[in-house]
Amino acid sequence: MTNYLEQLNQSQLSAVKQVDGPLMVIAGPGSGKTRVLTYRIAHLIKSGTDAFNILALTFTNKAAKEMRNRIETIVESSEARNLWMGTFHGVFSRMLRIEAEKINYTSNFTIYDTTDSKSLIKSIIKEMGLDKDIYKVGLIQNRISGLKNNFITPKDYENSPELVQTDTIAKRTAFGNIYQKYNQRCFKSGAMDFDDLLLNTYHLLNEFPDILYKYQNKFQYILVDEYQDTNHVQYLIIKKLAALNENICVVGDDAQSIYSFRGANIQNILNFKVDYPDFKTFKLEQNYRSTSNIVNLANSLIIHNKKQIEKQVWTKNQEGEKTIVCKTLNDNEEGRIVANTIFELHHKENVHWKDYAVLYRTNAQSRALEESLRKKNIPYKIYGGLSFYARKEVKDMLAYFRMCINPKDEEALKRIINYPTRGLGATTLQKLIIASNNHDVSIWEVISNLEKYELKINKGTVEKLSQFTTLISSYMVQKDNLDAYTLAEQIVKTSGVFYDLYNDKTVEGVSRFENLQELLNGIKDFSEKEEEENNTLEYFMQDVALLTDADNEKEDDYNKVILMTIHAAKGLEFPYVFVVGLEENLFPSMMAMEGREGLEEERRLFYVAITRAEKRLFLSYALSRFKWGQYTDCKPSRFLEELNKIFTKQSEIALTQKKKNRNPYQIFAKTKTPKKKSNFIPKNLKRVSATNATVTPTKTEHLQVGLKVKHSRFGSGKILKIEGEDANKKAIIFFEAVGQKMLLLKFAKLEIEK
């Protein structure tokens, strides 16, 4: 591909060829932004820049991967593998592993995901004896994250009367203390949370001039995608790295900024001209993605935002169909109409399943859609929500892996010390945590040297703990000799997790077992693909915490209807797009409507949703939606009013479908009552056992094998065997209703039946 530059339009070409100096590209949706970045990097390599000297920051791992492949085909070599390209978190965790010692970490540090962070905060709140209704884990975690992103350390916090006062008013006076403890505990565990990855990168560059210089020299060219969604820390990191060469190219679109909740700051775009006064700027305004009806519709929406950089997005594409706006009775009907429309288009116009995307504001909305698609046998894949790596069974297994790489990892230890159950419960764990806090060492250090820390733990427990440490240590010694798969397989089998999941034959149990196998398959692929020195479990684990569903795509996912939040759809495009749930308080979200800023961000989010569509767009809202356990009335979103009606059409589908849905089946299905029944039975039982409690317990000496007995809950049964002495006397009894049970006679209230 020698004439690669010929594939670009005039403004794209200018942006690609302007290689030196600061450059800002403002790119409307579908204007070939990714194309510019890709070709620009390819052009740099082709013109003799070493790929090792290029840093490219993308918004997702997937985007990085695709871009890398694309570059490889353009430059016709595997040179692209040497690029430092990935997300902020991915690229800088790599840098931090290399330079870890400088900031008193080791290169095997763990990355805590949000679940880990919350779990840690929860234990801190508990240890401090605080009221968990006042100190809500989610809120605390959010606040800590926010402070970190604004460079506010626990000390800064204590020194700031305004910040402290906010929490005093909310009666959370211990917040500063929690924040401080949280940081200490992360550090003690050799762990960084998502915010630390960025924060520590900044500290590394700020406090070690030699390291800063090293990377400034290394990264002669820096490119940043989705610049409008970078936060303050990210902005400062880039600014530092680019300060020497000033060969920095940022690409973004202020109209697509949708991550301010994560600290993203549109101001970064505006600051660009202040930081680099001799910057050049290009605007990409021609849209190649969508029909003119869609482009115009999007434009008619976004003009309602006051704050924006002036630009005119236009297209040469054909007019296309009008966008259909569909009113539905409720969320179920909305799902049904989406499914039916997909089904019809698939059969009438031969549209592939993968060409459809259903986008929504909140993950919870996927349920109704899922149900309707399943009823029609339409293959679909949900992205986001609970990601594969966030599933309990997967996290448990990963916790074993984490422990053998970094045994200080407290959250990993807490997950597995008693999974599968080995008699090390909450009480023991609490003692361990207290000891580790008192001596300022990790829990692993405590359980590895129990005698040193003089714990009040009985002998049996000491033995169990020692078995646990031996088990983990046996994995640790092997981690460098075995490839990831061999070690992982061994851990799965010898830890007892395999056995535990294999024996669970419930529907959920089987699915958990399958997920475990899927995880192992992934590790197997990794072991086989990577070169020998890089195929260890440690290497596999390095960025698992940073992976999302999109990075875990399987082959059979290829041709499926895609369901995702609008946030997750950023940067993607699909021929047929459904945006559902356009209702007040849902989209725009209730929480975002307090100020103009929030509302404008919601509007940009809708703008992003609309502009994902290439050929056709369907918008829908429901008059009633199942929320908070009951149906709530909904009003159509104000955003629908703002759209220019020239480009839309009210749906007739909705009206015809509504009639079809007047079928008794649906109504009956909704008025099911098993819930009440199941609530009723246990109450009844409780009453029975309560009356029985007044009966004096049977004297155990009268019980013998062969006797017929009656149990308050299990009914009539026959004693098969009696074992143990006095207080530990147990009986195996065969009950007519529930089968064989072993009961401790001390507790079981048995009556002898004649």
Add this chain to the structure above:
DNA sequence: GTATTATCTAAGTCT
């Protein structure tokens, strides 16, 4: 210490 059951409570977007 563990497993089961009852009760409570919260419900946003992501690395």
Add this chain to the structure above:
DNA sequence: TAGATAATAC
């Protein structure tokens, strides 16, 4: 509605 926690039974 579902996930988390408290209460209960053994």
